[in-house]
Amino acid sequence: MDNVFDYEDIQLIPAKSIVKSRTECDTSVEFGGRRFKLPVVPANMQTIIDEKVAIYLAENDYFYIMHRFQPETRIDFIRNMNERGLYSSISVGVKDEEYNFILQLAEEGLVPEYITIDIAHGHSNAVIEMIKHIKTHIPQSFVIAGNVGTPEAVRELERAGADATKVGIGPGKVCITKIKTGFGTGGWQLAALRWCAKAASKPIIADGGIRTHGDIAKSVRFGASMVMIGSLFAGHEESPGETVEIEGKLCKEYFGSASEFQKGERKNVEGKRMYVEHKGSLQDTLTEMEQDLQSSISYAGGNTLDSIRHVDYVIVKNSIFNGDKVY
Numbered sequence: 001m002d003n004v005f006d007y008e009d010i011q012l013i014p015a016k017s018i019v020k021s022r023t024e025c026d027t028s029v030e031f032g033g034r035r036f037k038l039p040v041v042p043a044n045m046q047t048i049i050d051e052k053v054a055i056y057l058a059e060n061d062y063f064y065i066m067h068r069f070q071p072e073t074r075i076d077f078i079r080n081m082n083e084r085g086l087y088s089s090i091s092v093g094v095k096d097e098e099y100n101f102i103l104q105l106a107e108e109g110l111v112p113e114y115i116t117i118d119i120a121h122g123h124s125n126a127v128i129e130m131i132k133h134i135k136t137h138i139p140q141s142f143v144i145a146g147n148v149g150t151p152e153a154v155r156e157l158e159r160a161g162a163d164a165t166k167v168g169i170g171p172g173k174v175c176i177t178k179i180k181t182g183f184g185t186g187g188w189q190l191a192a193l194r195w196c197a198k199a200a201s202k203p204i205i206a207d208g209g210i211r212t213h214g215d216i217a218k219s220v221r222f223g224a225s226m227v228m229i230g231s232l233f234a235g236h237e238e239s240p241g242e243t244v245e246i247e248g249k250l251c252k253e254y255f256g257s258a259s260e261f262q263k264g265e266r267k268n269v270e271g272k273r274m275y276v277e278h279k280g281s282l283q284d285t286l287t288e289m290e291q292d293l294q295s296s297i298s299y300a301g302g303n304t305l306d307s308i309r310h311v312d313y314v315i316v317k318n319s320i321f322n323g324d325k326v327y
């Protein structure tokens with residue numbers, strides 16, 4: 001790998017604007033046969049999304065992926081979305097019971113429009129087998145597989161039948177994989193995205209490490225069709241994380257899916273918990289993201305998201321450790 005860099009090391013170079021107003025810039029994206037207002041999806045984590053948030057996002061033409069940490073609720077979730085005329089987008093793991101869950105969906109004729117295979121180390125036979133299992137029994141579902149961090153992994157999952165891959169091992173805000181295992185894309189996530197995108201023949205979701213709205217445009221420039229975000233979506237009124245008061249300020253919890261708080265035990269822990277300041281409404285953030293991305297598109301010299309994909313850039317510094325701490 002040459003040219004290793006991360007989000008904070010890159011600046012995109014402006015091109016002559018063709019719009020009179022940023023409102024002319026269209027941030028929408030097609031993904032898996034649907035069009036969404038933004039190339040952004042809140043992380044499929046228990047402190048980021050619940051059924052209420054999923055309904056809100058689907059009703060308002062945003063992409064969502066429901067988490068998989070209350071597995072017994074998934075059938076009712078899909079039925080409820082169907083009854084409301086909304087698309088359903090769920091997550092699965094790779095353990096034996098998940099194979100039975102897919103068979104149950106097939107038997108009951110329940111077809112989620114999107115199924116995300118959500119495990120830490122997605123470049124594995126376990127994921128390849130699950131992709132094939134889903135494609136055999138529910139071929140109409142759009143399958144997102146991850147997480148991975150290499151071109152080889154992207155190619156292998158695509159060959160197995162994945163319709164999109166999710167890139168990012170360890171760049172997340174509540175992630176401690178880099179520190180605990182020595183592996184991952186933490187500290188060079190943007191370069192890893194570029195590396196993977198060059199090998200991909202299907203869409204990529206860039207997952208983790210987004211700290212500013214400008215990082216969304218940078219992800220698009222380096223090959224992402226969709227950007228998964230956790231920490232920036234934590235702390236809203238609607239966020240499922242518990243609300244607490246810390247030194248007179250209202251905060252909400254945000255914890256990793258591989259943290260002891262999610263798992264209920266300290267085994268193979270690769271995530272931590274933090275508290276983020278209470279932020280107001282989710283829609284305010286989505287609106288601000290849209291405005292900022294419209295601005296990015298105008299700086300790129302176009303009026304659609306695609307114009308960002310070809311802009312020049314400079315590497316302004318080269319830092320590979322961003323100061324993450326375990327606690």
Ligand SMILES: NC(=O)C1=CN([C@@H]2O[C@H](COP(=O)(O)OP(=O)(O)OC[C@H]3O[C@@H](n4cnc5c(N)ncnc54)[C@H](OP(=O)(O)O)[C@@H]3O)[C@@H](O)[C@H]2O)C=CC1
Nearest residue numbers: 093094118119120121147168169170171175177257258270
């Ligand atoms: N994007 C990221 O960087 C990371 C994300 N996560 C998130 O944490 C959640 C839990 O993930 P995960 O622990 O994979 O889910 P599961 O607990 O469902 O485990 C996945 C399966 O893969 C096996 N496995 C083998 N090697 C690994 C490995 N290196 N890491 C994890 N499992 C492995 C596990 O067995 P066994 O447990 O016996 O080893 C288990 O059977 C997911 O939501 C995932 O997205 C977690 C870490 C990193």
Ligand SMILES: Nc1nc2c(ncn2[C@@H]2O[C@H](COP(=O)(O)O)[C@@H](O)[C@H]2O)c(=O)[nH]1
Nearest residue numbers: 043172173175208209230231256257258271
């Ligand atoms: N290594 C770990 N990664 C995790 C864990 N829980 C979630 N995640 C990943 O983080 C992103 C969100 O990143 P952010 O920088 O936007 O906050 C999420 O989508 C997962 O891929 C975990 O416990 N360990």
